[in-house]
Amino acid sequence: MNDFLSDLSALLGAGGVLTGQASAGYLLDQRRRWQGVALAVARPRHTDEVAALVKLCAAHGVSIVPQGGNTSLCGGATPDASGRQLLVSFERMNRIVAVDAANDTITAEAGATIAQVQQAARAANRLFPAEWAASASSQVGGALATNAGGVNVLHYGNMRELTLGLEVVLADGRVWNGLRGLRKDNTGYDLKHLFIGAEGTLGLITQAVFRLYPQPAAHATALVNVAGPAAAVALLRGLQAAIGDRVTSFELISRRCWELLARYCPELPQPHATPPAWCVLVEISDAGADAALLERLAQALVDLGFEDALVAHSPGDAQAFWALRESIPEAQRRRGVSIKHDIAVPISAIPAFLEQAEQAVKSGFPGADIVAFGHVGDGNLHYNVFLDDQTNSVYCHEPAINRLVYGVVAQLEGTLSAEHGIGVLKRDELAHYRSPLELELMRLIKTALDPAGRLNPDKVIRLEPPAGGTAAPD
Template identity: 60%
Template sequence: MLSEFLEQLQSWAESHSLLFGNDTAAYCVDQRRRYQGQTLAVARPNSVQQLAQIVQLCAQHRIAMVPQGGNTSLCGAATPDQTGQNIIISFERMNQIIEVDADNNTITVEAGVTLQQVQQAALAANRLFPANWAAAASCQIGGALATNAGGVNVLRYGNMRELTLGLEVVLADGTIWNGLRGLRKDNTGYDLKQLFVGAEGTLGLISRAVLRLYPLPTAHATALVAVDSPADAVTLLRDLQAKVSDRITSFELISRPCLDLLHQHFPSLQSPFAEPPAWCVLLELSDGGNSEHLFEQLASILFETGFADTYVAQNQRQATDFWRLREHIPEAQRLEGVSIKHDISIPVGDIPEFLTTCQSNIMLQYPDANIVAFGHLGDGNLHYNLFLSDKTALIYQQEAAINAIVYQLVAHFNGSISAEHGIGQLKKSTLSQYRSSTELLLMNSIKQTLDPLGLMNPGKVLI
């Protein structure tokens, strides 16, 4: 009985740990305000034991659970459906940094700790936690793990999957699996943690994690380079890799429409280019040692490559200004209006052909399209977004047709329709078109084994 469940839930709750009615409104809508649902309540545990008690209670009464971190999902992965027969489990009170182990280069945190807090705790120990993206101040580690988030430093350090050594997870029946091991080598059977990274809370709820830290780089060199084409950008990347190897921390591709949107909506952000180029690359090197030496090395390499319109940051303030251009692109798009967004990955060498062909295919059917392409060229991840003349939600009427153009070409290049944002609600119906029947069978088998009642974040990832 639902009334019995709510009565037991209330008896569990401490003050301020359970929300009902209007107090749940902010939790029921995603940050893009595209998905809005309803919930019985928002439960906010402050320990893994409390989390396990909630899950046990939900399993007993067959109540679906929607896990939510910082609510920064771009695919509706943390938003409930319209039935109102679920509860949201918020991790905002599970926000403790458990341990920083500088000798082992690890940090152990609860799922509700923000990415920014992890970065700051690492810095205080003279270490680096390299994951970084625009929502660092609000996104939580549990959500970052659940979506296998990426960001600007994946080229050197990898996604959240590569940054994770151990997990603690509450399973669908409330059992706590403790895999909090900070080991680089552990060959004792299946690597269970990998099941939960990227699963978007559909297999279990991540409660704590052991994450990798790295020595803190002491030298940085940042540059903005105008290029004529994405092919030139790929050539530059290969030249740099041949000369400086993994010291390339970030390598971002930015198109002219991005710069135009920045100029329109953030005129105070000054670009160093006298005339906005068709394409440009924002890149950063990092290492130990002296920044002046790295600066001179980067400047010399860029001079040798022959790219004339090049700006190497003279100091940290100028480097920060360059990065502010990149970081404000998503907000400039939001201010411009509603767009169709794609978070795709393609083999790096195929990106130039993809961009040329995809633009041609789109313009044939949508001659009014303004394509805003940018992203992490170094690891093959593009954010391929477009506006039509009507910049309202009416554009979603064209979404399926536009997605078909983009995703069919992505599939042609053996790419992925989701690089770092996940599947959520947005792409679950599309997933079956671009993963094989064998892959989907295996996914559903794992889901059935770990969540036989289908209570863990239903309606996400799998149909």
């Protein structure tokens, strides 16, 4: 491989190839669960270099693992332990290419962070609504590769809905330029959707054109205690009936979340003297003034019977509420190792899922500590299970707990991955909860676009079915 590395270094120039200790930070995932060994870390500066390095890899038979901000929660951006895979980091491809305010679009390279795109949109008095806790570090390419969601999906949709066009380097090094800022284009297959959510297994996304929206002038935010998940769903529908599509975020938070925040994030002020069993964090946005919108939200809550809601009376109050919501993952990290689930069910099935999943998990693991929260507005819940053991050895129970949780999800016609992707964490689980025909079609697409299987190999789906078939476990 010396010739390969020599050619790669000549192609990418100074700082373009990292090996040894300089590459170590790229090889351990965010959860510190997966650690790989790479042949090298390649850091291209533009699409032509990506295309050239892909061709070089094809000539030498080298597999490629693409990586964005290394914020994957499913091991999707970590190389294996063979030391024969090339990790491609897009961090140097971080330009905002163009902002077309008249067309409400922005074009960005794959290595630009979500926060960079947001900032560039704000500078043009526009909104790029993708938003989650890791927005400052997650990159465009990774967010597209996992079809990331976040807190604003209720109103604006996930990354798939925000994307109008893509530029993609294919497995043979050819570049597909689909950078079109069109809302309507009915000229055959919409190819961009093959690559969104594919986790780099079908092609390497290098640029994207996103939708922008008018920048809301007013926001209103409130924490509302509810009797339970069914009451939360009823409140969502009540607010939408009263306020319409101005409801942009609607987050469900359980008592256990508040208890973890109080213990592990004491630097954050608690809004409740006694944590409620359940509450929702709701935000509405619109044109006009904050005061008028606050009055409208407060009145709607009163009309729906929630006179005791905590309404944010200043931007600082609202930021404090959101800081608590976004710190729940950090509180969990400080608590210890958990078995994480990123599920989605029909919104109407959320109460049934929470009840049935808790019964199932605690029947098999009576001491389980369940931390549930998430995006009620789109049916996506983060359902995390702690056991007494707070080290990585807890993962020996993961298959059994997954069967319990995913069994309930399947009964309710949900999905085992809503916004975090499949990676390696859920690859084999996917084979149990998708039909043989769906898996066959996925393999046909993978084989057609990457016949040698060199793009992020063994992520998302195996090219060969695992031994034992694909029937769902008992």
